[in-house]
Amino acid sequence: MENRIPVYQDDPDTYMENICSDKVSQNGSENSSVLSGIVSPLIIKWYRENKRILPWRDQNNAYYTWVSEIMLQQTRVEAVKPYFIRFITELPDPAALASCPEKKLMKLWEGLGYYNRVRNMQAAACTVVEEYGGKLPESYEKLMSLKGIGSYTAGAIASIAYGIAVPAVDGNVLRVVSRITESREDIMKQSVRKKMEQTLKEIMPSDCPGDFNQALMELGAVVCVPNGQPKCGECPVQKLCRAHLHDTTEEIPVKAPKKARRIENRTVLVIQDGERTAIQKRPDKGLLAGLYELPNVKGTLSAEEAVKVVEKMKLEPLYIEELEPAKHIFSHIEWRMTGYLIRVSSLETNRNSKLIFADKKQSDRQYAIPAAFGAYVKYMKEETR
DNA sequence: AATACGGGGTC
DNA sequence: GACCCAGTATT
Structure with a gap:
């Protein structure tokens, strides 16, 4: 002072x-x-x-x-x-x-x-x-x-x-x-x-x-x-x-x-029924709480394993194609993703109540999908006609 | 006091 | 790739 x-x-x-x-x-x-x-x-x-x-x-x-x-x-x-x-x-x-x-x-x-x-x-x-x-x-x-x-x-x-x-x-x-x-x-x-x-x-x-x-x-x-x-x-x-x-x-x-961020492998599924793509709501707590996402699971799955996951969702896979890997960095986690494009029988798409089938326009208007899924969201089709 | 929680810009 | 940013809530 x-x-x-x-x-x-x-x-x-x-x-x-x-x-x-x-x-x-x-x-x-x-x-x-x-x-x-x-x-x-x-x-x-x-x-x-x-x-x-x-x-x-x-x-x-x-x-x-x-x-x-x-x-x-x-x-x-x-x-x-x-x-x-x-x-x-x-x-x-x-x-x-x-x-x-x-x-x-x-x-x-x-x-x-x-x-x-x-x-x-x-x-x-x-x-x-x-x-x-x-x-x-x-x-x-x-x-x-x-x-x-x-x-x-x-x-x-x-x-x-x-x-x-x-x-x-x-x-x-x-x-x-x-x-x-x-x-x-x-x-x-x-x-x-x-x-x-x-x-x-x-x-x-x-x-x-x-x-x-x-x-x-x-x-x-x-x-x-x-x-x-x-x-x-x-x-x-x-x-x-x-x-x-x-x-x-x-x-x-x-x-x-x-602290260094932890690395997490994930597999993202672009599940399409004709023109529409499956999305779902994330849990209310935790990472990206309450937002919408393409279905995805922990780990790097082979095509066969991915098909099994889709079958478990009460869907009927008709076709599968591997997509390019992608990465997304959060402040504390790094996702290393691999993706599959999977077409499913449209007759089966209403059996799973958790999934929402939407086209790109509809999801742009109604559903917030975080940037982490950007590399695979681009496979969503523009419009249902 | 440490950890969870996004995404984009800069060097 | 590393670092940064007009932070807060929870554990």
Whole structure:
């Protein structure tokens, strides 16, 4: 505390020239003294002049902020844009989300991944309708209590939509602040994230917390980038960033190495009855919960074994052809798939109630089939005539 | 504290 | 191929 930097009072650039680089870089006191006073006005100014135009920034609407923040969890801005527009058009408010049929909800999310995000969001929407009159509560704690909203998302909604002075610490913020302070703590640790929230809460401005949080994130997304060289030449806090000063941006942030993913062999069956292809619903829990899939089994089956599996499904195989192998990588599992195209007698297709026979058009419209099956979904036929 | 949970982009 | 990403819930 004895080394606290005086708070910013006039033009940030002049101010920085006057007090900063030498003094700040030399006394290696604690993080908050590096951050306090000066970083905040500099990055806020930069943010206001450089922020990207994004669909959810058009207007201040807590529901839009919520939807965008959930979509943006572990997902890039560019990927989210079209999903966001479609989602708020179809489901413009919490009440619409709360009453949306599951199938439609999954179609709206199809391809975004982490499908529990949207299930949790719908459960939270029900709570919002039932307990808060259809409007997201203006309280960090109440937001936190909603399904799918953790400390990051609660902080983002509270600060951006409601102007509440709470931090929103995501991967960008952890990276940016770790570099500015040249912290070598492992940012994967929950304890480090907690500490970061505490530090930021102390130094963030109370008059524009939303801009402050977004400035840190925007800086991380656009300038202080995660892979490749950070664009320090464009950075508003270049002169006081310790990692830049000491040329350690490549070492920071520090992250613990992650576990290798396990490999799983699977055999995918493209079962066709004339023009239609068999799909089925996945279990409600676990990987890709509640989505639709081409029937598939564990292991790499021979054609003979595949035929047996199809017979067990109470179908009558007429023809089988091996398809090209395919691979799909999840964050924690790698599927190595082999496929078979199997034609079955159409007389038998209604014996198995678990299977749905659909053409491509119908499944595009009604059934969410995750990208993992993409290599074999392409064998589905366009249209039943 | 560790693990489950998608998918796409970049180097 | 390895790594990354506007995280949260469960175990």
